[in-house]
Amino acid sequence: MTIEDIALQMTPGIGMKGAVHLLEVFGSASAIFAASVEDLVERAEIRPDLARQILRRQGFPAAAREIEYCRRNEIRIIASSDPEYPPLLREMPDYPSVLYVRGNAEALTLHCLSMVGTRQATPYGQSMCNRLVDGLAERIPGLCIVSGLAFGIDVAAHRAALAADVPTVAVLANTLPGITPAQHAGVARDILDRGGALVTELHSQSKQNGNFYLARNRIIAGLSAGCVIVESPDSGGSLFTAHCADSCNRTVMAVPGRATDRTSAGTNHLIRNRKAQLVMNADDIIRELMWDLGENPATFRPQAPTPALTPDETRLLDLFPTTDPLPLETLAETSGLNPGELTALLIGLELSGAIRQLPGNRYMKL
Incomplete structure (x- = not known):
């Protein structure tokens, strides 16, 4: 810097x-x-x-x-040209040119996963935060949970990480060393004490007008390999975070909820519209992010044996010449199948573990 x-x-x-x-x-x-x-x-x-x-x-x-x-105020300044700058964040078209960090800046370069959601979290949403983070902590060395320290799911994700002894990063929409909301100052201290970090793009002379929350959400998305929406109504900041993650080719995931629950309407719509992959446990997240194909596969639980493919599924799989992702439109054109038949076969291949669906209706052979 x-x-x-x-x-x-x-x-x-x-x-x-x-x-x-x-x-x-x-x-x-x-x-x-x-x-x-x-x-x-x-x-x-x-x-x-x-x-x-x-x-x-x-x-x-x-x-x-x-x-x-x-x-x-013991705030570290990291410029985008510094080697300590998070490489994933640098890939965004609107990356912050400077970050202000308190705590362990190295946490920003770990296996980061964003976990966000509604401020009106239910006991189900809080329980899912604990379940997902606990499962990931057991299997992913160097895990870091990223969120926004807001009420509801955000602070539940931070607390779940602290309980699992996992570093966590809070991206703030205010200048440091201040904490917003002030009620979470204790959680912020625990984050710093346990090897995590507090991050903002705002310098101390920024005019605080309350309009930085959406801009903050793009940083939450950009720091991470993937983003999990735990609970969300059909509007709100967490859906904007999902949009930011998708626009920079991050994996977007969502926890399903009951069809009648308002706090799960947004996550259910993301899944229904194929804007997010459905995840119910840590294994789902690990496989969506391909963390089970890491440097030390022996540390990961083996996947279940792949079921035998049908002849039609085999023919469709043969249309993948390499492991490069193929758009749905390309598969429709090369296979000659109607949309219903193609969708059914793709679902079968995905369930068998032969392919993986990626953001933007793309499919990759495994």
Whole structure:
């Protein structure tokens, strides 16, 4: 991290997307401030007045104050060009150019799984958090649970991780070292004491207007290999997190609930519309994320033997020349099957463990 990384954030008129665009063009914040007006205008295609604003270095005094503030409050600053920056988050098109972290920054690069849901969690939702995290903790070395420290499912996921002695990361929509909601300050202290971390993209001079929650949710999704929606009504922030996860090619999973339960309406719709994979236990999550194909398969429980395929299923499986994912449209075209027949055969192949459905109606041969 350099002072230029912070100053880029503090420069008037740049904004988050502008900072990411400039970093993609020039490679580093130092190179941006070393460029000429002509370079900035021609290579980054920004307005001349904005280029001159950058070169006036108006953000440097505020950046110096921010560095001192973070030193006093034991906040670590990680720029997107630093080796400690989470590689999964860096894949997002709108990644934060700077992260502010309290606690163990290494937790951000573990086997991260996002677990989110409604603020009006039911006992069923809280129980499923415990069940899923306990099962994962037994089988996945280096597991980390990521959530947003909000009421309901979020804090239940953090507490389940703490109870299972698993590091957990809370992504906040406020500046550090503050905690929102204040009622969860005790949980935040436990997260830090147990090897986890508190993370935000907001510097201390950010204007707090309560509009950062949706932006925060994209970070929750981006930090993780997959996202589990435990409980959700048919609207809410957790569904936006699922959308963010899907848009950056993360695996979206959902816990089913009763058809009559309002708090499961959103998760049931995600599953019905094939926007999320149904998961009921830790094994389901492990196989969806392919963590059972890790570096040390001996640590994972063997899968059940694959059932014999029917002749029709075998013919469809032969249409997968490699393990590269194939869109549903391609399979329909090459197989010549009608939608009903194709769907039935794909379900049979998936149940047998021969293929796996991926986000975006794609299928991959295992």
